[in-house]
Amino acid sequence: MPEGIEVEYYRRGAEASIDRSITSLMADDLYYLKGQTSPSLLQKALIGKELIRARRIGKLLLLDVDGGDILGLRFGMTGRIIVDGSAPIEYLEYSSERNNPAWDRFIINFNDGGSMRVRDPRRLGGVELNPNLSRLGFDLYTITMQELSQVLSSSSRPVKSRLMDQSEVAGLGNLLTDEILWRASVDPRRPADSLDEKETYILYEHFKKTISELTSLGGSHMGILQDHRTRGGLCPRHGIPLERYKVGGRTTYSCPEHQKG
Ligand SMILES: [Zn+2]
Structure with missing residues (x-):
């Protein structure tokens, strides 16, 4: 499973998505949206905006959005991040080696045609807008x-x-x-x-x-x-x-x- 080191790799990979205008989202897997997060809240927070910084605390990836919101991504047992078709980690230990786009649980599309996606076969990760950071060590x-x-x-x-x-x-x-x-x-x-x-x-x-x-x-x-x-x-x-x-x-x-x- 991704531990803090893997998520640090994801963070570095996510830096390629900084300063690019977001035009659309795929966030229709409601199970994958955590806390109060809904498709409409994500649309409101992200469409027409840019990600301005990629941070990480432990296994939680944090993407700061211009406008003040924070997009939190968790990867569970098998989640990976893919930016513009390229993955910082190609295969995770103990996860499927198949690479099926049907496992994309969340996608951000940019106006230049690129995308950032979370691919998670076992679906144990999640997306949360403005996650509570106070409980992290x-x-x-x-x-x-x-x-x-x-x-x-x-x-x-x-x-x-x-x-x-x-x-x-x-x-x-x-x-x-x-x-x-x-x-x-x-x-x-x-x-x-x-x-x-x-x-x-x-x-x-x-x-x-x-x-x-x-x-x-x-x-x-x-x-x-x-x-x-x-x-x-x-x-x-x-x-x-x-x-x-x-x-x-x-x-x-x-x-x-x-x-x-
Ligand atoms: Zn020994």
């Missing part, structure tokens, strides 16, 4: 050591659940979180507030390095652990079988040797 690219420390020390929930809680840290999904904890030698089940200052610092260093590395390498599926996330998979560091279990309902892999306690 610290963004995965800009979070500071102090902020991470605050997120962890204020809860005894498992550290993995805490990191994946979008109202605490915005943008981490299952793959990134397992990769970061594997690199930092932290058991995903540990109570978040059991990490001492030094462990939190080591976790923070691996967090930042993982995000930056995987952004360069092409996505959240490019981690060292990724190919070993299978039944019977071995720790790439120790060659012993990884443990497989659920944390907060999400399938989790960790090494019983270097991520214990």
Whole structure:
């Protein structure tokens, strides 16, 4: 699924749609319109206007519209963005490799003949005008050591659940979180507030390095652990079988040797 890194790619791709006049929309899938958003509100906010900026908080892409509205796009499990027929990410891990225009849930057409579309096979993403941003946590690219420390020390929930809680840290999904904890030698089940200052610092260093590395390498599926996330998979560091279990309902892999306690 798209995690914060993939949505950062989408944001960069969406920059090609800035400063172009919007002439029409396809927003007739009402299930895909979230909150109070309706086709008529979208028409009113967007037609004849331009997008002036592409921002991102966590997994939420934000397109500022001249006139003051904000168009929020969420991508769920399988959503991608396509601008003028070209996609920042061609195929998502664990999604269909077919590329069917029938999966276009939302389209903005520009007066130069180009378009920006959200293609989402499983339809779990959504479009929301002026989304509420107050419930989003610290963004995965800009979070500071102090902020991470605050997120962890204020809860005894498992550290993995805490990191994946979008109202605490915005943008981490299952793959990134397992990769970061594997690199930092932290058991995903540990109570978040059991990490001492030094462990939190080591976790923070691996967090930042993982995000930056995987952004360069092409996505959240490019981690060292990724190919070993299978039944019977071995720790790439120790060659012993990884443990497989659920944390907060999400399938989790960790090494019983270097991520214990
Ligand atoms: Zn190991």
